[in-house]
Amino acid sequence: MKGNPPEPRISFLACPGIRREAEIVANQIWALVRSNEKLAAEGNADRLRFHEIAVLLPDTAVDDYVAQIDSVFRKQHRIPIDLVSRSIAGASRVAEAVDLLLQLPSGRFSRVEMVRLLTHPALNNESESGIDIEKWRRWSEALGIFFGADDYDLKDTYIPPGLYNWDQAIKRLALGTMMTGQRGGNPAYYEAGPNSPSYLPGEVAQDELETAARFIRVTRSLIADALSICNARLTPSEWSLMLSEFVSRYIRPESATDEQVRDRFLEAIGDVGESALNVGAMSFESAREIIAARVTDLESRRGQYSERGVAIGSFSSLRSIPFKVIFALGLNDSIFPERDTAIRLICER
Numbered sequence: 001m002k003g004n005p006p007e008p009r010i011s012f013l014a015c016p017g018i019r020r021e022a023e024i025v026a027n028q029i030w031a032l033v034r035s036n037e038k039l040a041a042e043g044n045a046d047r048l049r050f051h052e053i054a055v056l057l058p059d060t061a062v063d064d065y066v067a068q069i070d071s072v073f074r075k076q077h078r079i080p081i082d083l084v085s086r087s088i089a090g091a092s093r094v095a096e097a098v099d100l101l102l103q104l105p106s107g108r109f110s111r112v113e114m115v116r117l118l119t120h121p122a123l124n125n126e127s128e129s130g131i132d133i134e135k136w137r138r139w140s141e142a143l144g145i146f147f148g149a150d151d152y153d154l155k156d157t158y159i160p161p162g163l164y165n166w167d168q169a170i171k172r173l174a175l176g177t178m179m180t181g182q183r184g185g186n187p188a189y190y191e192a193g194p195n196s197p198s199y200l201p202g203e204v205a206q207d208e209l210e211t212a213a214r215f216i217r218v219t220r221s222l223i224a225d226a227l228s229i230c231n232a233r234l235t236p237s238e239w240s241l242m243l244s245e246f247v248s249r250y251i252r253p254e255s256a257t258d259e260q261v262r263d264r265f266l267e268a269i270g271d272v273g274e275s276a277l278n279v280g281a282m283s284f285e286s287a288r289e290i291i292a293a294r295v296t297d298l299e300s301r302r303g304q305y306s307e308r309g310v311a312i313g314s315f316s317s318l319r320s321i322p323f324k325v326i327f328a329l330g331l332n333d334s335i336f337p338e339r340d341t342a343i344r345l346i347c348e349r
Helices: 018-041 059-076 094-106 111-118 133-142 166-176 206-230 236-250 256-274 284-302 341-348
Strands: 053-057 081-083 310-314 325-328
Touching: 018 053, 018 059, 018 325, 053 059, 059 081, 059 256, 059 310, 094 111, 094 206, 094 236, 094 256, 094 284, 111 133, 111 206, 133 166, 133 206, 166 206, 206 236, 236 256, 236 284, 256 284
Parallel strands: 053 310, 053 325, 081 310
Antiparallel strands: none
16 A cells, blocks of 8 residues: 555444435545545555445345445446446346247247237336327237137137137227227128128227337237248347347347346347357247346346456455445344344244
């Protein structure tokens, strides 16, 4: 150490809430780093780096704190953070959306799996005006969808054409933007031709036109892309390009954490194309298994301290790592000190 090392000290800061706690810690970190830079420039101290600072969180409230810290640190001073011991799935719902997206090409296009994906927050910006996502759920049920992309999926079954699949539902909804269906109690079917099924328009109100148009566009696009992927046989590098585009097209991250999670999946997909696998064309299922293995590897690396920014983690995950500066959050009378549940139960018996 250059000069005299600073004396160890402990300070307590009173904060009215989690966000204010994050704001105060962010300001303290920024002030420490800036003041240390001046001392280091004068030769009176070693430079304090962000990865030498830790923010410890209560194990029972990690998710509550991380959401605020990610937002505050990014907005106030663009302080880099390194989330330690958090799984990809636990960091953002983007992970859930990507998983649903990559399951779709191998699925049956059931109403449950499609609606879950279509209405997922990671595929839709909640602040987007004019779009009522909840109507998508109601329309999917009202239009009689059970499973299947189109009539081909129900071929050689007892089900007649034009029933239960997504294609007939989308056609009925599109017709409903221009025609009436059961207004006045008299069904008015649309006849496409002598050898084609008849469709009962699913009526759409004037103020629902934008929501219906978005629903039709996104559903058609998702199903078309999923079918194209399902039927393809590509080399690893070709799968890497196709699936990266597939994920990027539909996943819409809203926060820095969301972007990080999406980028980690894109990194795993990209690794498939850059791998040394000496194989030819493969199915989507094979490609997805390779991606799953890459994601697992990313998960294991994510749980380690990477020294890329201020370490953010629970008391249990960071307690064995030495840091120059430590901030311990959540030291209130309801959380701290945390007691082991098993010990507490024994004592209460």
